[in-house]
Amino acid sequence: MSDLLPPIGDLPPNVRASGPGGDATRALVDLLASSECPGLTARRRRREELTGSSHDPIVWAEARGANVVDVDGNRYVDMTGGFGVALLGHGVPEVVAAVQSQAGRLLHALGDVYPSAEKIRLEGRLAALAPWPARVILGLSGADAVEAALKTAMLATGRPGVLAFEGGYHGLSYGALSTCGYKLAFREPFAGQLNPAVRFAPYPSTADSGRALEHVAAVLSEGRTGALLIEPTLGRGGVEPAAPGALATLTALARRHGVLVIADEIYTGLGRTGGLFQSIAMGGDPDVLVIGKALGGGLPVSAAIIREEVAAAWGYPVGEAIHTSTFLGNPLACAAAIASLDVLQRPETAAMIARCAASLERSMRSCLETPGLGVRRMNFAGVLVGVAIDGGLRRALAVCRAMLEQGYIVLTGGVAGDVLTLTPPACLTDAQIAAFSATLAAVLAESHDR
Numbered sequence: 183m184s185d186l187l188p189p190i191g192d193l194p195p196n197v198r199a200s201g202p203g204g205d206a207t208r209a210l211v212d213l214l215a216s217s218e219c220p221g222l223t224a225r226r227r228r229r230e231e232l233t234g235s236s237h238d239p240i241v242w243a244e245a246r247g248a249n250v251v252d253v254d255g256n257r258y259v260d261m262t263g264g265f266g267v268a269l270l271g272h273g274v275p276e277v278v279a280a281v282q283s284q285a286g287r288l289l290h291a292l293g294d295v296y297p298s299a300e301k302i303r304l305e306g307r308l309a310a311l312a313p314w315p316a317r318v319i320l321g322l323s324g325a326d327a328v329e330a331a332l333k334t335a336m337l338a339t340g341r342p343g344v345l346a347f348e349g350g351y352h353g354l355s356y357g358a359l360s361t362c363g364y365k366l367a368f369r370e371p372f373a374g375q376l377n378p379a380v381r382f383a384p385y386p387s388t389a390d391s392g393r394a395l396e397h398v399a400a401v402l403s404e405g406r407t408g409a410l411l412i413e414p415t416l417g418r419g420g421v422e423p424a425a426p427g428a429l430a431t432l433t434a435l436a437r438r439h440g441v442l443v444i445a446d447e448i449y450t451g452l453g454r455t456g457g458l459f460q461s462i463a464m465g466g467d468p469d470v471l472v473i474g475k476a477l478g479g480g481l482p483v484s485a486a487i488i489r490e491e492v493a494a495a496w497g498y499p500v501g502e503a504i505h506t507s508t509f510l511g512n513p514l515a516c517a518a519a520i521a522s523l524d525v526l527q528r529p530e531t532a533a534m535i536a537r538c539a540a541s542l543e544r545s546m547r548s549c550l551e552t553p554g555l556g557v558r559r560m561n562f563a564g565v566l567v568g569v570a571i572d573g574g575l576r577r578a579l580a581v582c583r584a585m586l587e588q589g590y591i592v593l594t595g596g597v598a599g600d601v602l603t604l605t606p607p608a609c610l611t612d613a614q615i616a617a618f619s620a621t622l623a624a625v626l627a628e629s630h631d632r
């Protein structure tokens with residue numbers, strides 16, 4: 183931690199009067215604009231055109247607990263938890279200590295050939311999380327683990343077809359992208375290189391579940407599908423939960439047709455929505471559980487946890503492993519994941535998440551369920567919260583920018599981009615929560631474009 187800054191974590195925002203960023207940020211953003219692939223810079227300009235205010239990024243320098251500090255010393259409360267990674271907070275001391283200790287011993291090993299002890303220990307810990315005997319394939323990103331699950335389904339069923347859902351997000355590498363029903367714009371430019379055997383069904387949310395389940399039944403009865411891939415709650419797709427009973431029905435349908443069920447728990451899993459796996463808490467019985475994000479406590483590691491009898495489809499190849507990568511089971515990331523699981527599995531952590539979720543819901547309902555704010559609906563699933571607002575993407579972007587100016591990092595989600603998507607660290611204090619809710623209410627009240 184910098185010697186110049188006070189200890190951070192539980193503090194309120196502190197953004198200078200001139201707004202987020204400053205000279206150091208501007209210099210770095212200029213460098214970014216001149217060096218990064220132009221897609222990102224152009225997107226910022228488009229956002230600025232839409233909302234009339236700057237959409238330059240802030241540049242993170244330091245983060246602890248729920249606080250992030252930018253390179254100009256402004257302090258924020260991170261309501262995104264770093265895309266959901268910092269479920270326990272940024273810079274969890276146990277994770278930092280494990281990484282520091284590991285870094286002094288072993289940074290890299292030989293993945294699938296001569297692994298590190300940390301990789302082996304982590305795989306043991308992950309297999310033990312499943313409610314059935316399990317085998318594990320590690321990855322570096324969420325998309326990596328989704329792809330391991332899709333390959334497993336191909337080997338186990340011999341069928342290339344995948345049934346995925348509109349609004350679902352599974353990552354952007356080609357295998358995962360082909361199943362990504364979140365936005366056509368992600369798939370369209372690359373359509374020629376994507377798996378043509380992917381079909382999409384409407385997501386079985388409460389409103390749509392009857393139609394969705396009929397659609398699924400019709401596709402599965404064609405006999406070409408090997409995998410059904412679903413998020414128990416659409417995360418990036420707008421914090422939309424599956425209807426009660428839908429996951430149990432989907433599992434039963436899939437079993438009848440010999441189709442593997444892959445639950446993408448990258449957002450929802452490991453406690454964010456309360457239990458370890460939301461798909462199971464909701465009555466589903468998946469064959470593969472995919473996790474990432476919070477697993478590494480800030481380091482990149484993910485996993486597909488596969489039923490043992492299904493994993494047997496990988497066989498015992500005598501030659502080279504047909505699924506591996508240079509950094510598979512990276513010791514640093516595995517050490518971080520073990521430390522992060524140690525903390526995640528403590529009873530007091532579950533209590534902290536439950537307390538934070540309840541406080542967030544209470545405070546947000548009391549501040550935001552008020553006529554005139556243009557809030558269409560709020561969905562709460564533990565510390566995964568969606569606030570759908572009137573006024574479309576334009577207003578949502580303006581609200582996010584106004585929140586940043588007040589010191590709160592908030593992102594938009596949802597297919598139409600009009601859902602403020604909150605995946606904060608569960609270590610938020612009641613004071614941080616109360617101040618956030620009041621600030622969001624004030625920003626929404628002042629945002630007239632609705």
Ligand SMILES: Cc1ncc(COP(=O)(O)O)c(C=O)c1O
Nearest residue numbers: 323324325351352353417448449
């Ligand atoms: C549900 C879900 N699956 C998969 C992914 C992809 O993970 P990654 O970005 O680590 O590849 C994400 C990322 O947001 C996600 O939310």
